[in-house]
Amino acid sequence: MSRKESFRVKFILIVTFFLILVSWTLCVYAENELDIDSHFSIVDEEGKSIFSTALTLSIGDVFIDEDNRSYEVMRLDEHTAYARFTGIVDLVPKESSLQKIFSYISAFWGRRSEQPIVIYHTHSDESYVPTSGIDSKYWGDVYQVGKMLKNELERQGYNVIHALENHNPHDGAAYERSRRTVAKYLKDNPIAFIDVHRDAVSREVYSTVVNNQPVTKIALIIGRQNQNKESNMQFAKSLKNETDTNHPGLIKGILLANGNYNQDVGPRMILLEVGAHTNTLEEAERAATFFSSIIPSVVYGTTSTGQRGIKREGSNAARTALWVIVLGVIGVGFYIAINSGGLKGLISKDMTSSLGAWFRRRKKNSNEKEK
Amino acid sequence: MPFGIILLLVLAALIFFGLLQTVLDRMRLTDTEALAFIGAMIIGSFIDIPISSGATSITLNIGGGLIPVVLAIYILTRSKTPSEWGRAITSAIGTGVILFFLVKTFTFEEGHTIIDPQYIFALVAASLAYILGRSRRSAFIGGIVGVLLLDVAYLIEGLIRRSPIQLHIGGAGLFDAMIISGVLAVIIAEVVGEIRESAQGGSSKEEDRELTVTISDGFIGHDEKGDNSE
Numbered sequence: 001m002s003r004k005e006s007f008r009v010k011f012i013l014i015v016t017f018f019l020i021l022v023s024w025t026l027c028v029y030a031e032n033e034l035d036i037d038s039h040f041s042i043v044d045e046e047g048k049s050i051f052s053t054a055l056t057l058s059i060g061d062v063f064i065d066e067d068n069r070s071y072e073v074m075r076l077d078e079h080t081a082y083a084r085f086t087g088i089v090d091l092v093p094k095e096s097s098l099q100k101i102f103s104y105i106s107a108f109w110g111r112r113s114e115q116p117i118v119i120y121h122t123h124s125d126e127s128y129v130p131t132s133g134i135d136s137k138y139w140g141d142v143y144q145v146g147k148m149l150k151n152e153l154e155r156q157g158y159n160v161i162h163a164l165e166n167h168n169p170h171d172g173a174a175y176e177r178s179r180r181t182v183a184k185y186l187k188d189n190p191i192a193f194i195d196v197h198r199d200a201v202s203r204e205v206y207s208t209v210v211n212n213q214p215v216t217k218i219a220l221i222i223g224r225q226n227q228n229k230e231s232n233m234q235f236a237k238s239l240k241n242e243t244d245t246n247h248p249g250l251i252k253g254i255l256l257a258n259g260n261y262n263q264d265v266g267p268r269m270i271l272l273e274v275g276a277h278t279n280t281l282e283e284a285e286r287a288a289t290f291f292s293s294i295i296p297s298v299v300y301g302t303t304s305t306g307q308r309g310i311k312r313e314g315s316n317a318a319r320t321a322l323w324v325i326v327l328g329v330i331g332v333g334f335y336i337a338i339n340s341g342g343l344k345g346l347i348s349k350d351m352t353s354s355l356g357a358w359f360r361r362r363k364k365n366s367n368e369k370e371k
Numbered sequence: 372m373p374f375g376i377i378l379l380l381v382l383a384a385l386i387f388f389g390l391l392q393t394v395l396d397r398m399r400l401t402d403t404e405a406l407a408f409i410g411a412m413i414i415g416s417f418i419d420i421p422i423s424s425g426a427t428s429i430t431l432n433i434g435g436g437l438i439p440v441v442l443a444i445y446i447l448t449r450s451k452t453p454s455e456w457g458r459a460i461t462s463a464i465g466t467g468v469i470l471f472f473l474v475k476t477f478t479f480e481e482g483h484t485i486i487d488p489q490y491i492f493a494l495v496a497a498s499l500a501y502i503l504g505r506s507r508r509s510a511f512i513g514g515i516v517g518v519l520l521l522d523v524a525y526l527i528e529g530l531i532r533r534s535p536i537q538l539h540i541g542g543a544g545l546f547d548a549m550i551i552s553g554v555l556a557v558i559i560a561e562v563v564g565e566i567r568e569s570a571q572g573g574s575s576k577e578e579d580r581e582l583t584v585t586i587s588d589g590f591i592g593h594d595e596k597g598d599n600s601e
Contacts, residue, residue, distance in 0.1 A: 053482075055481060055482030055483075057482065058485065061482075138534065138535075165537060166535065166537055168534070169528070170478060171474045171475055171478055172473055172474030172475070172476075172477045172478055172479045172488050173474040173488070173521055173525065174478070174479075175479060175487075175488060175489075176488060176489065176518075176521075176548040177525075177537075177539075179489075179543045179546070179547070179548065180539045180542030180543045180547065182543070183435075183542060183543035183544055183546065183547070184539075184542065197481065221481050221482070223487070225486065225487045225490070226374060226487075227374065227377070255481075255482060257481060257482040257484070258482075258484045258485055258486065258487075259479065259481065259482075259484035259486075259487045260487035260489065260490075261481065261487075264373055264374040264546070265373045265546065266373070271481060273481070324377060328381055332381075332385065332390065335561075335562060335565070336390060
């Protein structure tokens with residue numbers, strides 16, 4: 001292939017690549033706009049509607065509903081997700097003996113009640129229309145919800161940092177900006193991070209009554225594209241377990257979705273959707289007040305079920321660490337094998353690539369020592 | 372442990388044991404230089420330099436922002452031919468433009484995401500660099516500079532709209548999108564490149580010509596395989 005032809009091929013490839021990206025993002029954008037006020041319905045294998053949500057689902061997503069029934073999305077058709085019922089989830093199961101060993105290891109690090117809880121807002125603009133008249137403003141109503149959480153936790157005697165950083169505009173880089181806020185407060189040795197959001201769906205989806213007061217439900221979101229998925233999932237399950245016991249009906253469910261939401265940073269990172277833009281700020285604040293009463297039990301282990309959740313979290317974290325090491329070794333081994341031309345190249349003494357350099361260096365060093 | 376820290380620790384260990392010699396040769400870095408840069412990133416991530424305060428507040432994190440950019444420039448200056456310079460700069464700017472386009476059209480809303488943005492940043496940088504010149508160097512430069520350009524765009528956007536600006540360049544330190552996308556981009560380009568090149572059984576004629584140019588410029592090929600991938 002001549003240089004000119006090669007340039008032409010590359011040019012065509014780049015233009016095609018760019019066009020695919022543009023059309024793909026435009027499609028997704030259009031879909032996002034469409035979803036703002038529409039529902040995504042989940043139906044079971046028999047076609048029975050299970051629930052509806054504003055959250056768009058992907059194949060493989062897991063949703064644990066209010067009654068702890070777990071569904072895995074198997075197929076998508078426009079705004080319908082066909083899910084398979086996978087069983088009733090035991091939110092804080094008993095430990096196996098292997099898990100006990102892991103939890104003893106993790107208990108070594110311990111946790112202290114003076115470690116702060118950090119509350120922040122990746123989507124700084126999110127607001128409640130019935131209260132503010134608009135769904136988006138520079139300092140969104142979610143800061144008021146965060147403030148309510150902070151005040152209630154402080155009233156109970158706990159240390160809270162409410163991050164007042166603003167991550168606007170509400171675009172695709174918002175999570176990269178809030179990642180920098182998370183990193184900033186990581187230096188204060190916090191025990192947990194709570195990213196407070198609100199959803200965008202019709203009013204009845206999140207409206208409920210708890211203790212005879214109108215409140216919004218809260219959905220717990222866990223990203224499944226990070227290594228802390230298991231620990232964060234256990235954290236969410238423990239939060240749901242405690243809330244279900246003390247304020248039944250407050251938690252809408254747990255969604256294990258695509259994405260990371262900066263939850264790779266730690267084992268107790270949670271994203272809350274406190275109601276939707278169609279609910280009032282007062283309802284959301286009331287939900288935050290109820291929710292704040294159960295947080296210490298799960299985060300600091302002030303109740304026996306909270307303690308059990310913490311142990312389970314610890315054993316999950318230790319198991320994940322083991323998996324990261326195993327996968328890392330497999331990945332590196334695979335890479336070296338390709339790099340040195342297969343297994344033959346890998347064990348060949350006069351190989352020229354990766355591992356060869358190491359062997360050559362070791363050989364050279366031992367030869368020098370002999371001299 | 373955050374993803375960025377795992378990535379850097381694994382890299383440091385691999386470099387220490389000499390297992391990344393081929394990649395480092397392609398990046399035109401020695402193992403000592405690479406370890407020194409990783410060390411500087413770790414220490415520097417604890418230091419922020421304030422650039423401006425008030426309504427437009429800008430800080431620069433040394434480990435997450437300054438060192439990666441310096442490393443990208445250092446690698447760029449080691450390019451030997453004008454076409455190599457051109458490709459690296461084109462792919463870096465191209466990455467920045469595509470990333471800006473992506474984040475403005477796709478909000479990566481909870482439950483609306485196919486893949487997390489920080490992995491997309493790396494994918495874009497790696498794909499563009501690989502298509503333009505099968506280059507691991509360009510992938511790294513694109514990953515770093517692409518995210519930097521996003522920050523610059525955010526600054527310009529804020530100035531135009533006259534809205535308050537809180538910009539912390541590389542502010543997440545070791546696990547900032549800048550380092551993650553740079554390092555991941557090299558890994559993607561390297562793994563894809565190795566699989567493709569070993570399946571192809573060597574490099575094409577045109578690339579062999581470029582190797583001759585590189586050697587005549589005084590740089591001796593990085594390995595003895597005859598594969599001149601950058």
